Amino acid sequence: MKQASSKTRSVRGSRTGRPIMALLDLLGRRWSLRILWELREEPLTSRALRAACDEASPTVLQARLTELREAGFVELGDGGGYGLTVLGRELCETFMPLHRFAERWRSKSGV
Amino acid sequence: MKQASSKTRSVRGSRTGRPIMALLDLLGRRWSLRILWELREEPLTSRALRAACDEASPTVLQARLTELREAGFVELGDGGGYGLTVLGRELCETFMPLHRFAERWRSKSGV
DNA sequence: TTCCCTTGCTACATTTATCGTAGCAGCACG
DNA sequence: CGTGCTGCTACGATAAATGTAGCAAGGGAA
Numbered sequence: 001m002k003q004a005s006s007k008t009r010s011v012r013g014s015r016t017g018r019p020i021m022a023l024l025d026l027l028g029r030r031w032s033l034r035i036l037w038e039l040r041e042e043p044l045t046s047r048a049l050r051a052a053c054d055e056a057s058p059t060v061l062q063a064r065l066t067e068l069r070e071a072g073f074v075e076l077g078d079g080g081g082y083g084l085t086v087l088g089r090e091l092c093e094t095f096m097p098l099h100r101f102a103e104r105w106r107s108k109s110g111v
Numbered sequence: 112m113k114q115a116s117s118k119t120r121s122v123r124g125s126r127t128g129r130p131i132m133a134l135l136d137l138l139g140r141r142w143s144l145r146i147l148w149e150l151r152e153e154p155l156t157s158r159a160l161r162a163a164c165d166e167a168s169p170t171v172l173q174a175r176l177t178e179l180r181e182a183g184f185v186e187l188g189d190g191g192g193y194g195l196t197v198l199g200r201e202l203c204e205t206f207m208p209l210h211r212f213a214e215r216w217r218s219k220s221g222v
Numbered sequence: 223t224t225c226c227c228t229t230g231c232t233a234c235a236t237t238t239a240t241c242g243t244a245g246c247a248g249c250a251c252g
Numbered sequence: 253c254g255t256g257c258t259g260c261t262a263c264g265a266t267a268a269a270t271g272t273a274g275c276a277a278g279g280g281a282a
Contacts, residue, residue, distance in 0.1 A: 019213040019214060019216060019217040020148070020209065020210050020213040020214075021145070022213070022217075023209060023212070023213040023216065024144045024145050024148055024209075025145070027139075027144060028138075028139060028140070028141055028142065028143060028144045028145065029139070029141070029239090030139055030140070030239080030240070031139065031240095032139060033135045033138060033139045034132070034135050034136070034139065037131070037135055045257090045258070045259085046258075046259055046260075047257085047258080047259090055242095056240090056241085057240065057241045057242060057243090058242095058259095058260075058261085059239095059240070059241075059242090059261080059262090059263095060239080060240055060241080062259085062260060062261080063239090063240090065259095071216075072216070072219060076259080079258095080257090080258050080259070081258090082259095087216065087219060090212065091212060091216075094206065094208050094209055094212050095205065095206045095209065097205050098131065098134060098135075098205055098206065099131050101134070101201065101202060101205050102130040102131040102133070102134040103130060103131075105130060105134060105182075105183075105198065105202075106130040106133075108183060108198060140268095141239095141268085141269070142269095156228085156229070156230085157229075157230055157231075158228080158229080158230090166271095167269090167270085168269065168270045168271060168272090169230095169231075169232085169271095170231095170232080170233090170268095170269070170270075170271090171268080171269055171270080173230085173231060173232080174268090174269090176230095187230080190229095191228085191229050191230070191278095192229090193230095223282100224281105224282090225280105225281085225282085226279105226280090226281090226282105227278105227279085227280090227281105228277105228278085228279085228280105229276105229277080229278075229279095230275105230276095230277090230278105231274105231275080231276090231277105232273100232274085232275070232276105233272100233273085233274080233275095234271105234272095234273090235270105235271095235272095236269105236270080236271085236272105237268105237269080237270065237271095238267105238268080238269070238270080239266105239267080239268065239269080240265105240266080240267070240268080241264105241265080241266070241267080242263100242264095242265085242266095243262105243263095243264095243265105244261100244262085244263090245260105245261085245262080246259105246260080246261070246262090247258100247259095247260090247261105248257105248258080248259090248260105249256105249257085249258075250255105250256090250257080250258095251254105251255085251256090251257100252253100252254090252255090
């Protein structure tokens with residue numbers, strides 16, 4: 001597997017030494033959660049991922065993918081295509097109950 | 112409890128009719144996850160919340176708080192102070208395992 | 223009343239992030 | 253050779269976040 005470059009893009013909040021803050025910051029960036037969500041079942045090529053993410057700009061997607069790779073959640077397969085690492089799969093399952101919650105949420109709120 | 116204005120700030124992704132997308136988008140905005148996290152134990156005044164969020168600009172915090180109120184996750188108490196609604200507390204517990212995950216994550220990744 | 227302090231909230235100029243479109247180099251297939 | 257895919261990038265336009273300052277409303281205390 002190819003390694004993400006380690007030019008250490010600083011994660012806001014990591015300075016506090018509280019990893020939860022760094023994680024919340026990373027996941028709180030645009031498209032981060034969505035990318036993990038779309039990769040939850042199978043690896044996707046960069047273009048397929050873009051299609052799954054409502055044609056979001058490739059600029060941000062590349063940026064998020066690089067960050068997620070540096071964080072160890074996503075990896076680029078040898079034959080191309082982005083997939084979750086073991087760690088990434090754990091993370092994904094951590095907030096998988098969000099799906100059921102979202103359904104309940106809609107029924108209560110009219111957003 | 113005071114109600115958040117309902118001028119329907121559109122949530123990106125809600126057009127697809129898939130509530131999980133709307134939720135991922137809302138939570139994927141800056142400081143959203145952090146705000147929920149900081150309110151997890153007790154209500155905080157707007158200024159205390161700001162302090163807890165590394166002195167983030169009050170402009171975004173107000174925006175996020177309004178969105179979270181409209182979504183039904185956060186409410187403004189009568190005597191002042193922001194707190195989680197019942198729904199918000201459920202949501203918060205949904206990704207509470209993230210805390211433990213973050214600790215394991217740091218030990219594996221050098222971010 | 224006046225003074226002081228805290229509440230939620232906003233204005234505004236600057237900086238940063240994201241968007242949208244286009245296009246690059248590399249590789250495989252025919 | 254061209255065709256079509258891959259990951260990835262440049263760049264101007266636009267939207268969002270930052271940082272600083274300050275507002276009006278309300279609650280005491282003197």
